Amino acid sequence: MKLVIGCDHGGFELKQEIIKHLSSRADLEIVDKGCDSTASVDYPVYAKAVAEAVAAKEADLGILICGTGIGMSMCANKVEGVRAALCHDVFSAKATKEHNNANVLCMGARVIGPGLACLIVDTFLDTPFSNDERHIRRINMFS
Numbered sequence: 001m002k003l004v005i006g007c008d009h010g011g012f013e014l015k016q017e018i019i020k021h022l023s024s025r026a027d028l029e030i031v032d033k034g035c036d037s038t039a040s041v042d043y044p045v046y047a048k049a050v051a052e053a054v055a056a057k058e059a060d061l062g063i064l065i066c067g068t069g070i071g072m073s074m075c076a077n078k079v080e081g082v083r084a085a086l087c088h089d090v091f092s093a094k095a096t097k098e099h100n101n102a103n104v105l106c107m108g109a110r111v112i113g114p115g116l117a118c119l120i121v122d123t124f125l126d127t128p129f130s131n132d133e134r135h136i137r138r139i140n141m142f143s
């Protein structure tokens with residue numbers, strides 16, 4: 001599976017933790033779209049880079065991290081074909097894959113710690129879409 005990841009300065013340290021956490025997974029190829037430090041940057045730049053990579057099918061899934069996850073999710077959802085979900089709990093990460101076939105996970109590094117964030121990432125990556133007719137119908141209604 002190809003995963004594209006991005007952050008702003010508020011999410012940089014958590015992004016590094018997540019990349020380290022995922023490094024043991026042989027099934028993953030990770031593309032890091034930046035940013036590369038805690039120096040202040042503009043989150044829309046990184047949201048666009050990740051969202052466009054997912055929309056263009058250069059990657060199967062994306063992860064975006066800023067301070068709250070809110071700005072990243074707003075930006076990512078402007079890109080056609082992207083279904084970005086802001087998740088700060090494991091239940092939502094599982095449900096948004098099963099029901100919404102979310103293809104971008106957004107999180108806020110000022111909201112949750114690295115332990116929970118890594119569990120959310122694992123759940124997001126490992127939960128398949130349900131393929132239920134009702135969920136396909138609903139996704140098509142907003143796509």
Ligand code: RB5
Pocket residue numbers: 008010011043066067068069070071072
């Ligand atoms: C940056 O200070 C902060 O606004 C950003 O990380 C994010 O929380 C925006 O939604």
